Amino acid sequence: MQHRTVGDLMTRGVIQVHRSASLKEIAVSLADNDVTAVPVVDDLRHPIGVVSEGDLVARIAERPDPAGPVVYAAPTRRDGTAGDDVTAEALMTAPAECARPEWTVVEAARAMESAGVKRLPVVDEAGRLVGIVSRGDLLRVFLRRDGALREEISRDLLVRTLGLAPSSLTVEVADGRVTLKGRVDSAELVPVIERLCLGVDGVVSVDTEIVSRSGETVDWSIG
Structure with missing residues (x-):
């Protein structure tokens, strides 16, 4: 029998951001590509985390409320930044839970369930990003x-x-x-x-x- 693998189901040419990407760059990337999360990669295209809309909203929620009391000094966060001067590496959820192209649907589903995530970056033998697989991709086998x-x-x-x-x-x-x-x-x-x-x-x-x-x-x- 032929079983579909993660490599068969994954999206190739995956949208990604570098670890140094700013909040604005991440937001633009999510909006322009109509996705809700992207892998964060280092200089060698190794996934080091995933940054999502939720991560950006959480950062925005930390900002002073314009309708609230006047704040005369912008607070400095634990990462040493103020306002939106923050990178993908500071925002992301890490480490990245990754899959391999040869994994079965069951292996990928179990990894998602165990990690509590909706998608998995897919890496090759060298750990480089080659795609991404989502819960929706796995469910395609039932079509x-x-x-x-x-x-x-x-x-x-x-x-x-x-x-x-x-x-x-x-x-x-x-x-x-x-x-x-x-x-x-x-x-x-x-x-x-x-x-x-x-x-x-x-x-x-x-x-x-x-x-x-x-x-x-x-x-x-x-x-």
Whole structure:
């Protein structure tokens, strides 16, 4: 079976800002490219963090309120800056949680969930930025047509991988939900089939109505 990787799904030519970029430069980059966050890179294009709209808003919220009391001296922050004289490196969330192009959708999803982020910069073997993958990119695997899922399960999984006869099981797919019916030699094969089906990109759930050659009926569902 062919699984889509992060390299297949990621956006290439990713928008990025240098660690020395100013707040104004970051805001312009976000607005001009209609994105909500960008990786921050060093001189070698290694991602060192991510700066988002939220980071910029948090900085703006620290400024004196024009409708509030008059402040005669601009406060100096812990980073030694006043006003908006601050760089991407000071604003960013760091370190950058990164992915590799060869990662599976599951690996990327787990990394996002673990780090609590919506996107991952993607780096090559040298740690250089080559793309970015978002939650929306990962969900694209669920846009696969039911016919493509049925063909992959019937041909690649059941026949080529497991060596089952084409007539042994019928495969029905509706909105990514797979139903398998038929006969197998052993009931112990059923959970193997289910797990392999769930590993097919775009499958939402798997229902089985399978009878073993010994006559035992196995009715499981996963998803």
